[in-house]
């Protein structure tokens with residue numbers, strides 16, 4: 464992904480145009496359409512700031528989601544000039560022609576304008592892949608935890624950085640074609656637990672969760688997930704890792 | 714058997730509440746057949762392109778495949794068997810890979826709009842692979858059937874006559890383009906899909922593999938077109954004596 468910032472090229476206060484998808488599925492009167500907003504750019508302006516600008520000064524009816532404004536919560540994902548990205552981590556200065564088109568993420572329940580519901584799907588995914596440590600061991604919290612290899616811990620923590628933003632699903636054409644496909648976030652979640660020595664599940668157990676064409680075997684390696692994940696998770700290598708494991712299950 | 718299948722139909726799992734292992738086997742076989750075909754295509758190219766060196770060399774290679782060191786003058790049986798095996802792998806691969814096509818207008822439309830919206834390189838590569846794969850259903854089948862029914866008619870003049878006088882060259886141009894794109898993208902996809910070279914920095918490896926893919930399809934296309942052109946030229950020169958076979962001292966009388 465091109466994250467080059469054209470900082471020095473900013474013309475103070477140049478006018479930028481945000482073309483935003485507007486639609487309220489719950490309002491019978493509402494028709495899906497694109498609406499242009501022209502605003503003055505300020506130094507270091509992110510799409511979050513630009514949208515707040517529009518909301519407070521131009522259009523109180525515009526809907527979009529934000530919480531952390533720092534690329535941590537995953538709620539501000541949207542399609543920016545065709546690419547699914549986090550709005551709070553995207554600088555308007557990156558777009559040299561000053562034209563930015565914003566769409567809600569596809570494949571999720573649309574709420575209104577740029578606002579979508581990723582939470583319901585992510586919760587269902589967590590349940591589906593049983594996204595928790597499975598262990599029969601009684602934990603004695605008065606004792607030190609069993610140590611694990613630092614490299615293994617790093618690998619697990621690396622995958623724990625997922626913020627469930629939904630960008631991997633919205634950049635996956637397989638998922639757009641086939642709504643039941645689990646997508647990178649779910650597949651890599653199983654990798655997280657398969658790598659973690661605390662989890663006692665076997666490959667057979669994981670096969671029951673992802674061993675079908677909606678799961679690991681549905682992935683066609685288009686790599687949209689890998690190329691758009693804002694947290695740069697190693698999605699391609701970890702999906703391949705799970706595929707190798709699952710294909711060996713007897 | 715019958716009851717077990719119905720249980721799976723109703724519950725998506727078998728009577729032991731286990732998921733079927735078949736999808737895993739199919740995914741593996743899809744890749745394995747693709748890999749075999751891709752390797753075969755590379756060697757196939759090396760063999761047919763011997764015509765660029767000389768007619769005698771191409772004849773010697775042909776005779777080696779006819780096992781002329783065992784059968785006096787060569788036999789078409791081993792050639793027939795080899796082609797039949799390739800044909801079976803080809804059909805198996807088509808059957809397995811077909812499962813991935815956008816299979817309804819709805820799927821096709823969603824794929825196309827989404828891919829265009831994102832303008833993402835590897836998604837487009839997949840669409841090229843699916844498109845060329847579809848073309849190969851026809852192009853590959855025609856070629857394989859022709860060869861299956863003419864296993865003894867391979868040689869410097871026999872092949873050139875087929876390319877030029879029997880008008881196979883338009884088909885071969887399309888087949889060459891389709892196969893080289895499909896095969897090279899397929900090998901790149903295989904390495905991503907199974908993580909063949911995942912040691913170290915994944916992103917760097919991927920960039921290198923992508924370059925290798927472009928080089929591979931480039932080299933194969935150049936070699937392929939040079940070879941095709943060579944057969945066309947020989948075929949044109951040989952037009953008047955269509956049907957006559959090439960022979961030399963080592964292999965006198967390449968008979969019909």
Ligand code: HEM
Pocket residue numbers: 683740743744745746747748750751754803806807810811813814839842843845846847849850851853892895896897898899900902903906
């Ligand atoms: C009727 C002919 C063919 C059809 C319909 C076809 C179709 C396809 C399709 C749709 C894919 C993508 C599968 C996916 O994304 O999971 C694919 C993969 C592949 N094809 Fe073909 N193909 C054909 C012939 C060939 C030939 C002749 C070669 C050899 C050059 C070949 C080599 C490959 C390879 C290496 C892959 C990657 C395998 C994988 O992703 O598991 N295919 N094929």
Ligand code: SF4
Pocket residue numbers: 624625626627628629630631632647648651691692693694695696
């Ligand atoms: S894997 Fe990456 S793109 Fe997918 S939900 Fe997690 S952070 Fe977002």
Ligand code: FES
Pocket residue numbers: 528529530531532533534535536537538539540549550551552
């Ligand atoms: S607002 Fe939290 S990630 Fe953008």
